[in-house]
Amino acid sequence: MGLFRSWRRRRILARTRLGPALWQRVIAGLPFLRGLSTEEMARLRELAILFLAEKEMHGAQGLEVTDEVRLSIAVQACLPVLNLGLDGYEGWIGVIVYPGEFRVRKEEMDEHGVVHTIDEGLSGEAWPGGPVVLSWQDAGMSGTGYNVVIHEFAHKLHMLRGDDDGFPVPPPGMDAAAWHATLERAYARFCAQVDSGEATIIDEYAAEHPAEFFAVMSETFFTDSAVLARDYPELYAQLAQFYRQDPAGVLPASGGK
Numbered sequence: 106m107g108l109f110r111s112w113r114r115r116r117i118l119a120r121t122r123l124g125p126a127l128w129q130r131v132i133a134g135l136p137f138l139r140g141l142s143t144e145e146m147a148r149l150r151e152l153a154i155l156f157l158a159e160k161e162m163h164g165a166q167g168l169e170v171t172d173e174v175r176l177s178i179a180v181q182a183c184l185p186v187l188n189l190g191l192d193g194y195e196g197w198i199g200v201i202v203y204p205g206e207f208r209v210r211k212e213e214m215d216e217h218g219v220v221h222t223i224d225e226g227l228s229g230e231a232w233p234g235g236p237v238v239l240s241w242q243d244a245g246m247s248g249t250g251y252n253v254v255i256h257e258f259a260h261k262l263h264m265l266r267g268d269d270d271g272f273p274v275p276p277p278g279m280d281a282a283a284w285h286a287t288l289e290r291a292y293a294r295f296c297a298q299v300d301s302g303e304a305t306i307i308d309e310y311a312a313e314h315p316a317e318f319f320a321v322m323s324e325t326f327f328t329d330s331a332v333l334a335r336d337y338p339e340l341y342a343q344l345a346q347f348y349r350q351d352p353a354g355v356l357p358a359s360g361g362k
């Protein structure tokens with residue numbers, strides 16, 4: 106990180122006042138943060154302040170972006186980068202928040218060269234080099250195994266090191282072969298389970314595409330970590346290395362939590 110950026114961030118932290126009542130209210134709505142230590146929670150708070158200073162959040166279709174909306178989205182967006190730093194979200198600045206699902210019309214060509222117009226309702230979308238678009242209603246429905254904010258920001262981390270055609274490129278220092286082999290195995294197993302019609306605890310949408318698998322498994326990693334650690338221990342261990350976090354507290358190196 107450059108000296109100027111680091112100085113600027115220290116100055117923002119020194120000057121920003123964040124009311125404790127607002128902070129407590131937002132945190133109370135995000136029960137999956139309960140496993141964080143006091144030190145991690147303090148760092149998450151600082152990251153959220155910096156996130157709000159460096160990104161621009163706009164409401165669409167009349168949504169008023171209140172302090173609560175801003176802080177809740179910032180906190181959820183910062184959880185995945187708690188130990189990676191905000192530079193993981195480099196190269197874009199906008200977050201657009203709709204009151205509810207938003208409609209997207211796009212054209213897609215199928216394998217026969219036929220162009221189809223698709224009109225669908227979305228709860229979130231992330232554009233390469235562009236904004237993250239979120240439905241506040243869906244962000245507010247964040248629960249065990251479902252978190253649209255973490256989902257879209259996982260896509261952003263994915264796009265940081267290339268396109269999102271396949272699985273993300275792991276950060277430097279990780280064993281890329283082990284990462285890809287583990288994700289491919291877990292993806293094949295999950296898709297087979299969905300194809301067989303068997304009910305899955307983890308959102309079936311993960312079977313859609315490798316990029317969606319990574320985003321959905323990231324949601325599960327942070328909001329239903331014990332289930333992921335139990336059902337997909339190897340994938341859990343890889344994601345723990347990717348995010349440098351152990352939310353389920355199961356890995357020996359973390360010393361537990």
Ligand SMILES: [Zn+2]
Binds near residue numbers: 256260316320
């Ligand atoms: Zn997605």
